[in-house]
Amino acid sequence: MLMSSRDRLARLHYMPNGFRVLAPGDHVICAVSAERISLDLLRYWSVTRQEAYASAELATRRALEEK
Numbered sequence: 001m002l003m004s005s006r007d008r009l010a011r012l013h014y015m016p017n018g019f020r021v022l023a024p025g026d027h028v029i030c031a032v033s034a035e036r037i038s039l040d041l042l043r044y045w046s047v048t049r050q051e052a053y054a055s056a057e058l059a060t061r062r063a064l065e066e067k
Contacts, residue, residue, distance in 0.1 A: 014045040014052070030054040032062050 010025030019042070027036045031051035044053040046062070053059035 010039055012045075012052070014047050014050050016047055019045065028052045030058060032058040 006026055008025040008027075010021060010028055011023035012019040012028060013022055025039070027038050028042060029035070030037055030053055031046075031049070033054050035054040037052055037054050042052055044056055044059040045051065046053070046059070049062075051062075053062060
């Protein structure tokens, strides 16, 4: 029986030009806002932190926290 990836949290490995699916799912959670991000809409992540962001603004905010 095939298992559906719908409404399931995916586990990803983030790379500079994309990501690899380690565990199938249809979304990830934003590291800053805890918002659900559909994999189809995922555009922002950190390779070093291995975390996803819902928007460019949130990714920038997280990067500025380091400094």
